[in-house]
Structures are given as C-alpha cells and as structure tokens.
C-alpha cells in the first residue's frame with residue numbers, strides 16, 4: 001500500500017520521508033519518475049510524495065510527487081537553474097539582527113522577493129534587540145511596518161518576542177532564513193530547549209575543520225507545525241525574472257503600468273512612475289536601492 005509522506009531531508013542518494021512515525025523512512029527515487037527529465041533537483045524538502053515501503057528492511061521508493069502549493073527558490077548564479085530550497089511552506093521567517101552583525105536591508109529584501117514569488121508569507125524577525133535602543137529598533141521596524149509586513153522584535157537574554165514567535169510558528173511550516181550569526185539557533189533553542197532541532201552551521205559547530213556541506217532540513221515542532229532550517233546563507237539570489245522583480249516590491253505595485261515605457265526597468269528611463277514616487281519619498285531610499293541592486297545582479 002503506497003503511503004503519503006513529506007520529504008524532510010535529502011542527501012545525494014536518499015530522501016528522508018516523514019510519514020508521521022518517530023523516524024523518517026529512507027527512500028530512493030525512481031529514475032523514470034519525471035519521464036526521463038534529467039533535472040536532478042526536482043524533489044525538494046517539503047514536497048509531498050507517495051512512497052512504497054513494502055520491502056521490509058530496505059529503503060523505500062518514491063513513486064510520485066504531489067502538486068506543490070508554494071516554493072521558496074534561489075539561483076546560485078545568473079545562468080544556473082532554479083534551485084528549490086523548500087516546497088509547501090507557509091512562511092519565510094527572515095532573521096536579521098539589529099546589531100552584530102548590523103542590520104542591512106539588502107539580504108532581507110532578497111528573501112522577501114523570493115517569498116513573494118513563491119507564494120509564502122514574509123515575516124521579519126529583528127533579533128538581538130537588547131543590543132539596541134528603542135529608537136533604533138523603531139526606525140528599522142517602521143521601514144517594514146509601513147509596507148504591511150509582519151514584524152517581530154526579539155531578544156533571547158530578555159525573553160522578548162519568544163512567545164509571539166511560538167505563535168507565528170504554531171501549526172504552520174516556516175522556513176528560517178538569514179545570515180549566519182544573527183541568532184537563529186538561539187531563538188529555536190529558547191523556544192524548544194529539549195528538542196533535537198539542530199539549527200545552524202554544522203561545520204562550525206562540529207569544529208573539526210572539515211568541509212561539511214550543510215543541508216536543508218525540516219523538523220516537526222512539538223507545538224505542531226514544521227520548521228525548515230536552511231544553510232547559512234551569506235548571499236542570496238532569488239529565482240526571479242528581471243521584468244517581474246518590480247511586482248515583488250509591494251510599495252511599487254500602485255505605480256506599475258504608469259511609466260511612459262511599458263518595459264520600463266525604473267532605472268534610467270524618463271517619465272518613470274517609480275522614480276517619481278521615489279523622488280517624492282513615497283518609496284524609501286533603502287528599498288529603491290535594494291531594487292536596483294537586485295535588478296543589476298539578475
């Protein structure tokens with residue numbers, strides 16, 4: 001009898017499929033699953049799959065992949081194929097510290113573009129609030145609050161925002177993103193101190209100096225829901241076409257279609273509604289520059 005499960009981890013040769021038991025089932029994938037399609041990266045963490053585990057004591061087989069609801073994806077380089085980080089997640093939690101490392105909106109905006117494109121809800125977690133004063137916190141918070149995003153301010157030593165974070169995670173599947181060192185593993189440890197959830201850089205924490213490629217991994221949360229931990233990302237390129245980038249900047253949307261040129265990229269074209277909104281301060285300097293930086297890198 002085939003069973004439906006969720007891929008919670010994948011290595012080069014195996015897929016670990018959660019079917020609600022204490023341990024995931026180890027599975028292979030049928031070579032002909034995608035009808036000869038050579039793309040290897042097709043089944044990702046979070047995908048719902050139908051598996052056959054009738055061979056007791058042996059790895060099972062993935063027979064089929066179910067349609068995806070959402071996907072968070074990236075590109076490793078301009079010409080590289082789209083790489084799916086996680087499928088079927090509900091939210092992207094972008095963790096960015098206010099201090100050490102200092103807050104920079106560029107990486108946050110890149111994750112938000114990917115979340116928007118993949119159909120996920122974007123949430124910003126401003127961490128290490130104990131290292132900032134309330135004025136600094138408010139100025140960073142207001143930038144995103146005015147755009148309508150869900151924002152949470154946290155501090156682990158002060159237990160600030162921890163209960164709200166628990167509520168955000170509750171019964172949902174969330175992808176945890178952010179530069180390494182911003183406090184992702186500390187937040188999860190504060191929430192679930194007795195849980196075997198290993199967030200963070202394995203190679204750094206094992207301290208063996210060996211090169212270990214860290215994998216995306218999904219964990220079942222004791223309070224219901226799942227969390228997906230992503231490799232410590234320093235640079236992130238959303239898988240988005242340049243001409244659709246503007247649609248993923250929420251505050252640009254009211255002005256789209258109002259530029260003189262239909263194919264306006266909002267950089268050096270005359271009579272550009274986005275640039276006019278920027279000059280009249282309806283679009284902030286930080287976000288406009290962020291748009292330009294992502295556009296140039298695509």
Ligand code: GDP
Nearest residue numbers: 128154155156157180181182183184185186200
């Ligand atoms: P990760 O790489 O994102 O998982 O970051 P870690 O959780 O490993 O945290 C990196 C460093 O920041 C560690 O030294 C933590 O003790 C520290 N840290 C984490 N959260 C906080 C916080 O809320 N306040 C302060 N002051 N330090 C924090």
Ligand code: ZN
Nearest residue numbers: 259264266272
């Ligand atoms: Zn324009």
